[in-house]
Every structure is written in structure tokens, then in C-alpha cells.
Amino acid sequence: MMESLPELDRAQLHAIEVLRGGGAVVVTNPSPMTYGVVARDARAVNLLKGRPVDQPVGISVHSEAAHDQLFRYLDLGTDTLAAIDFALAERIAVLAPIRSDPTMPEWLAPAIKDGWVVFFDGYWGPLALLWLTFPFLYGSSANRTSEAPAASASEARARFPTDTVIIDADHLRTPAAAYGASTMVRVEPDGRLSLHRSGIQDQAAGGPDVLLDRLHEFRSAIAVLDGSTSTPIGEAYLSTAVTEDGEPRRLVPNTRIRLGFARAPNKNADGPRVWDVVRAHVGCNSMGTAVAAGELLTDGRLWIDGLGGTQVGCQPPLRDQEEWLKTFLTSKPSWRLNGDELTLASGGTTITLLDRTIAEPDFPLDGIRWEVVTTITNADLRQHHHHAEQAWIRFDGGRLTGWSGCNELSGTVTRNNTELTFANLTTTNRACPPETAPLQAAILATLGPAVTYTIDHNQLTLLTPSGIGLDLKAA
Numbered sequence: 001m002m003e004s005l006p007e008l009d010r011a012q013l014h015a016i017e018v019l020r021g022g023g024a025v026v027v028t029n030p031s032p033m034t035y036g037v038v039a040r041d042a043r044a045v046n047l048l049k050g051r052p053v054d055q056p057v058g059i060s061v062h063s064e065a066a067h068d069q070l071f072r073y074l075d076l077g078t079d080t081l082a083a084i085d086f087a088l089a090e091r092i093a094v095l096a097p098i099r100s101d102p103t104m105p106e107w108l109a110p111a112i113k114d115g116w117v118v119f120f121d122g123y124w125g126p127l128a129l130l131w132l133t134f135p136f137l138y139g140s141s142a143n144r145t146s147e148a149p150a151a152s153a154s155e156a157r158a159r160f161p162t163d164t165v166i167i168d169a170d171h172l173r174t175p176a177a178a179y180g181a182s183t184m185v186r187v188e189p190d191g192r193l194s195l196h197r198s199g200i201q202d203q204a205a206g207g208p209d210v211l212l213d214r215l216h217e218f219r220s221a222i223a224v225l226d227g228s229t230s231t232p233i234g235e236a237y238l239s240t241a242v243t244e245d246g247e248p249r250r251l252v253p254n255t256r257i258r259l260g261f262a263r264a265p266n267k268n269a270d271g272p273r274v275w276d277v278v279r280a281h282v283g284c285n286s287m288g289t290a291v292a293a294g295e296l297l298t299d300g301r302l303w304i305d306g307l308g309g310t311q312v313g314c315q316p317p318l319r320d321q322e323e324w325l326k327t328f329l330t331s332k333p334s335w336r337l338n339g340d341e342l343t344l345a346s347g348g349t350t351i352t353l354l355d356r357t358i359a360e361p362d363f364p365l366d367g368i369r370w371e372v373v374t375t376i377t378n379a380d381l382r383q384h385h386h387h388a389e390q391a392w393i394r395f396d397g398g399r400l401t402g403w404s405g406c407n408e409l410s411g412t413v414t415r416n417n418t419e420l421t422f423a424n425l426t427t428t429n430r431a432c433p434p435e436t437a438p439l440q441a442a443i444l445a446t447l448g449p450a451v452t453y454t455i456d457h458n459q460l461t462l463l464t465p466s467g468i469g470l471d472l473k474a475a
Contacts, residue, residue: 042110225294
């Protein structure tokens with residue numbers, strides 16, 4: 001079956017297996033950038049480059065989850081964070097101050113030295129299969145110590161051992177007069193920007209000053225658009241009350257309005273370099289849209305013209321409620337943030353929402369029967385196992401128990417910030433029926449070392465560094 005895939009897809013699948021096995025691979029970057037080395041283990045990057053294994057390595061925060069987790073530990077203004085997103089969209093590496101915090105995820109540690117973190121966004125569309133498989137990857141330029149970075153696949157083959165996996169996508173790159181590694185900008189604690197390392201982006205822009213001026217101008221524009229007041233960017237909210245002409249409006253039973261706001265770099269070549277994103281849900285489809293950063297919430301109003309989303313066939317009451325919310329959100333409602341409470345109003349309709357973490361506090365990890373909802377492959381591909389018996393796991397301090405759908409399981413678990421490490425895993429030895437065997441295999445593949453866990457109210461997500469994981473829900 002793999003032989004029938006396009007050659008580039010086969011190369012990516014092979015590279016994914018190498019990465020999952022702890023190795024490093026050489027990947028193509030868009031012109032005029034040179035090739036890069038990436039790995040799930042920072043030590044593998046250093047070994048391939050011939051450097052000390054414990055040398056700090058930059059980290060690609062190309063997934064929304066990794067990007068948002070990192071940004072929580074950058075004590076910088078929203079305008080400076082927007083400028084950083086602009087730099088990431090331009091494939092510029094960033095050196096920024098990061099606060100020491102016991103809740104910081106362990107996967108950030110290899111990219112940190114003396115309170116500074118190096119990060120970038122390595123995603124490139126033609127290699128989406130590889131990049132979307134992993135929420136983050138450690139990376140560096142494709143060169144051995146004291147050598148120039150490889151500007152082509154043939155140069156990479158000449159620089160690295162013959163068994164090195166190299167994804168050759170030169171046929172998708174535009175020939176350039178000159179190639180180079182990425183520029184790195186330094187962000188001071190007070191938000192000042194400076195050139196830390198010259199690279200292809202500042203050279204192509206006409207010099208460091210030209211590039212920095214672009215970043216400064218963008219940051220200044222965002223500062224004006226965001227204003228001096230707090231905004232809901234980076235937060236999620238749940239409705240607590242809806243009124244129309246002063247009278248309560250009842251939502252469909254067991255539904256609430258969910259709104260989320262985010263800011264993220266644009267991974268496409270065209271369009272604004274940074275997006276402001278709004279997401280909405282009111283019981284059926286997930287909806288959302290993106291506009292240029294700073295333009296979503298200007299002048300105290302929500303500026304969106306339309307909402308796209310999933311296309312689930314909703315029951316009539318939910319469908320009508322969804323259309324009502326779409327009409328409201330696209331009517332340019334006013335917004336006001338008062339502490340943890342967000343209020344939207346338009347044409348006699350007022351929606352009051354509360355910060356999600358207060359409206360729906362997260363369940364504790366321990367003492368809960370967490371039932372498996374979906375298994376995860378390639379970081380974001382979800383699969384339901386409708387015909388399998390319900391599987392579940394339970395944490396009690398350092399002890400793990402559960403049911404795989406056909407076998408009892410038990411083991412030990414240790415915690416380190418946002419990660420879990422499972423050990424001493426044992427199961428009973430019953431043969432699983434065909435509909436349950438893949439579910440058990442996914443559970444056992446997930447319960448290993450360095451598993452990132454996140455809890456969102458009553459939902460638990462476990463994700464391994466290789467992009468395999470589980471979505472679970474409190475019973």
C-alpha cells in the first residue's frame with residue numbers, strides 16, 4: 001500500500017518512523033532557507049550535528065497547543081507577543097526571556113538556557129504530513145559543526161552519514177540566488193527587539209534595520225488596535241445568561257454558548273502575517289473565523305463577517321440555535337470585559353459569559369474513572385471505536401488501574417509538571433476480539449514515558465511525543 005503513495009509522502013512516513021524511534025532527520029525548508037535537522041529528542045539533533053549532546057536546541061512550536069503553552073510563560077505585552085507571532089510567520093527564530101515556573105512542561109527544557117528560550121515555527125505545507133504528526137520538534141540548521149548549512153538535498157547527503165534520512169523536496173522549492181539559515185531576533189524583557197543572529201530573512205529584507213523596522217511597525221499598529229484595555233484574546237468563555245429585550249432567552253437544554261479567542265501566526269504565504277481567531281460552539285457544530293491581528297476587537301466591537309465550521313447535521317432546535325448565534329456574532333456586537341466576565345450586546349440581545357476555568361473548573365486527575373472516547377494518531381487524527389467495549393483508566397496517586405476493553409491493566413505513574421511517566425504496566429492475557437484489539441494497542445502504546453496530559457473541565461488528553469494518544473472523559 002505504501003508503494004502506491006507519492007514519493008514525498010513515502011519519504012515523510014519513513015521520516016516519521018525514524019523520529020518516533022528517537023532519531024533525527026533532515027528536512028526541506030522553503031526557499032531561500034537552507035535545510036534543517038529535526039528530532040523529538042534534542043540529543044538526537046546534537047548527535048547528528050556532531051555537537052555536545054546536552055547543548056541547548058531550538059524548538060518548533062508549530063502546533064497550536066505547543067505555541068499556546070510556550071506563550072503562557074513569556075511575560076511580555078500583547079503587542080510584543082504579536083510581533084513574535086509575526087516573526088514566526090516569517091520563519092524567523094526568536095530568543096525570548098522565559099520565567100521559571102514549576103508548572104512549565106518538561107519538553108521546553110532543552111530549548112532554555114539561563115532564563116532564555118529559543119523557538120521557531122518550522123511547519124511547511126508540502127511536509128504537512130510530518131509536521132502535523134508531532135506537536136513540537138527540536139531543530140537546528142542542517143550542518144555539522146564548523147560547516148555551512150546544506151542548501152540542497154545533495155549538499156545534505158555530503159554533510160551527513162550515508163544512513164541519515166533526508167527528505168528531498170528540492171523540486172518544490174523556488175531557485176534562489178542565495179540560501180541561508182534563519183535570522184534570530186532577541187526580545188528583551190521590556191519588549192525591545194534586536195538582531196541576535198543575522199540570517200536569510202534580514203539579508204533578503206535589505207538589512208537588519210529594515211527587518212526590525214517591520215517588526216516595530218507591526219507591534220506599534222497592534223498596540224494601537226488592541227488599546228490599553230484588556231482583551232479576551234487567549235481565553236475561552238461559557239455563557240451564564242442570555243437576554244433579549246430584557247427577557248431571558250432559553251437555550252436548548254444541556255447547551256451553553258462557548259467562545260474562544262486566540263492569536264496565531266499565519267502559516268500560509270498570503271494574507272496577514274498574524275491572525276486573530278474566534279471560535280464558537282452552541283451544542284452542535286464548531287464554528288470559527290480569523291481576521292488580521294488587531295482587527296477582531298477594535299473600537300469595542302467584534303468584527304467578523306461570517307463563520308465557517310463543521311457540517312454536522314443538527315437536530316432542528318440545535319440548528320436554529322446555531323443560526324441565531326451566527327446572526328448575533330456577525331452583527332458587530334459590542335464587547336466589554338470586566339475581570340473574568342465578558343459581555344456581548346447587539347440589537348437588544350445581551351450574552352454574558354464567564355471565563356471557562358471558573359465556569360467549568362477542571363476535574364482532578366486522581367480518583368476519576370476516565371473513559372476512552374477516541375484514540376489519537378499523528379497528533380490530531382481522532383478515531384472512535386464504537387463497537388469496542390468501553391475502556392477506561394483511573395489514577396490514584398502513583399497507581400494506575402484500568403480496563404483496555406478486553407483486559408484489566410495496572411501499573412505505576414509518576415508526574416513531572418505537565419507530564420506523566422507510566423511504568424511496570426501489566427495486563428491480563430485475554431485474547432481481544434477484532435473490534436477491540438486496535439483500541440487496546442492504542443492504550444498500551446500511549447502509556448509510556450513523557451506523556452503530556454491536559455485537562456479541560458471533564459476531558460483528559462494524553463499525548464506521547466510521537467503523536468499517539470487518547471482522548472478521555474470523566475464518567
